[in-house]
Amino acid sequence: MKNKFSTYLAKKEPLLETLIQRLNAKYEYASVLGSDVHGKIYAVNRSSTNVGDNPEMESGFVFRIYHKGVSFEYATNEVTPKKIPQIEKEIADLVAHPHLGKNVGMGVPHEEALVQTFVRKNRGRDYATETIVALLSDLVQKTLKEKNVVNVSVSANFQEISKIFISGKRHLKQYYNYCASSAFVMVRDGATTRYAYDGLDENSLAGVLKGLPKMVKKTYRLALDLLKAELPKPGVYTIITDPSITGLIVHEAFGHGVEMDQFVKDRALAQEYVNKQVASPLVSMHDGAAAANSVASYFFDDDGVSAQDTLIIDKGILKAGICDATSALQLGIKPTGNGRRQIFSHKAYTRMTNTYFEKGNASLDEMIKSVKHGYYIAKTNNGMEDPKNWGIQCAAHYGREIKDGKFTGKMISPVVMSGFVLDLLKSISMVSNDFEVSGSGHCGKGYKEWVRVSDGGPSLKAEVKIG
């Protein structure tokens, strides 16, 4: 790991400054975001080893112009003195083209002046490639010898993110990194094949590597348990969620619905519920790059707006949404530092970062004991938002049956939960006093624009339809 701001971007800084000055003289507002993201991935399974650049790496520049009520953007992966005239011409052509139809007519950002560099270094020591490959290979070979195992995949990766944002008033630089590891174990008993998976993430390569052996063992044991899992019998059940499922609910059920670019498009029912009750009084919800230290914890967003911690639901009452810069201009509000791009060449949308419910007062043990018949639902699989009509679909990998306050040993898999958002959030009757936020997955906007997010919180007790 280099553990420092990109020298490539640092070299481009004077050129970018000059170009932004010239563009600001010509247009109402001009800014540039430069990204240089590097990283490595290490992966081993029963037949393959892979060591290479992290496929999520990116490097390039996006120029943004607000002019005559529209946002214009030009993205390219190279800025050199020789290429400057071409970039200026591309932008000029884009702005001057007689596009048909009406414009939304937004103004320009009112930015506060700020010149600052932010750095968050990796915690712990660095590791040589051979050390990481040896650790992963050893875990795979040992696990392959266990009963019923047919395949094991173990991986670790890191990303080093350097970004520079320059506008008329702001000159920001940030360096941060995050690391993740994952395990996947497939087992077979006769004609029954099942699998389990898990992931770790933190701002420390040492941390995610150290946690791998325990995680692989746990994943293997879960896969074995799942050999006996049955399909769920459709019905409405009392559930206790693990923190990953709490995260899935907070993210899919409510998080997407308070992304305020959806307010602009009249796509969010939430805009009619501000200052109204949307959840049980036990529920308070946050989102923000500054709200937790996880994979989506940056210092400024892709609009050059400082990271924040937004209180979205306060004791069951919807207080605020999250917003990118372009949507904030149209709504006449301040952005919340949630403007994110999949990579530099994609558009910035309002996106979640670290999203969670606050912890409560109950112990997990108490919560399980309170269930007459239901399931402990665990391990996020996927989910889908419905911001306008608040339908909900959250898929978990498995559930453990609880009867009369005790686990019966029976399991169901997969678990697809559905229903109406308000019914689910208002049904929350207990919130645990523990708390975990994790982020080994990606979030899409519709079916595209994937960004790393984290989510979680405490365990919840709620009523939900499983089927």
Next chain:
Amino acid sequence: MIKKMIASLQSVAGVTDYQIAITEEVRHEAYFVLGKRETVRNTDVTSYAVTVFKKMSKDGKELLGSSTFNVPYTLSQKALAKKIEEALYSASFVENKAYEIPTGDGKKHTFHSPEITDDPWKTIDTVAEIFHGYAKPGKKFNALEIFLIASKVRIINSKGVDYTKNSAVLEVEAIPSFDGHKPEDPVNQKVELYRYFRYREINLDTIRADAQHALEEVEARFNATKIPALGTIDVIIKDEEVISLCNDLISDLSYAGVYNHATDKKIGDVLQTVDKGEKLTIGLDKRYPADKFDGDGVLLTPVTVIKNGKVESYYGGNRFAQYLGVKPTGNLGGLKVALGKTSKEDLFKGPHIEIISLSGIQLDIYSSYIGGEVRLAYYFDGTKKIPVSGFSFSGNLFKTLENIRISQDQYVTTTYVGPKYIRLPSVEVL
């Protein structure tokens, strides 16, 4: 840049073979909010992915290591050489069983799909006018994103492969929305659906039909009522859900899946065990003239994976094909499914639910699960058809496949040619 890369790769000792993948993408994009233009974007991005291969032996076994690095901007010869040496070092710890990279004839081959426009902004304006042209008060596209993407992909390797493909696609993300008056259901006064269209050729009639149909469907969602308690009923899935189902049914039958024991299915194994319903035939194909090769430089060969409900063949790329001792089909992007025998009239006979929009179909071939949350469907009770929403369905995937009906009607997308509908018997509705 490419000549410089090849010279560097040839100059670094220890590189047995190499591959360079170059992707050039030019995008024109327009974003509309409530019918007005919000953002206009133009991107021009080129990326290079370089893979170095290193032959090794250990304990008498022949091995091939490899490692890939990306070159997003111009590098000096010295910086390139350093990147290659680092990748070579990484490759030395990749102890994969030996295989050969694909061979070519040393000549440059270029494959083209038809160009879809020579005036991107005019095309975008035309498409936007079509979608917004159908807008009426309360029935419109609240959000519309239009992308014109022209791409050029070139694969070069040290064994004489030099293939280029040029292709273009028009993509439209549309949010049809309906605002009405429904005092009994305040949450659903305004409803929407999510639609994503991909076009590899511009046929304005097709685009018009898609836009119109999307608005008709969202109006149906507004008019949808709660579904009555039904227990089990036949469910008809269509379009994207049929594609998801067929993709999942062959997902474990790749050479990599077989070699890594992700499947225990053998050639000839029967997937639809009861000899009643119609049998699925699912293959992989090239969809467009430019689709001749994959990312490893393997020339593509169409393959039938499931034939009449039985495993007919496996499929996949270069490396795992060699491990299994078979010819690679290449990684094909087109799904081809044989049409069924059932007419639309027969398929829609008797009580059933026709799914129009799901939150996303949920499939698990290992647990044998199929299900999902339904945003819009039509319920036919045997006499009348009504729009319904706010429920979910689920069933045992392989059990329900035993007795399916497959439509004669065809559905065609940029990645699929096959039946439009499949009728799944006796699925639980809640």
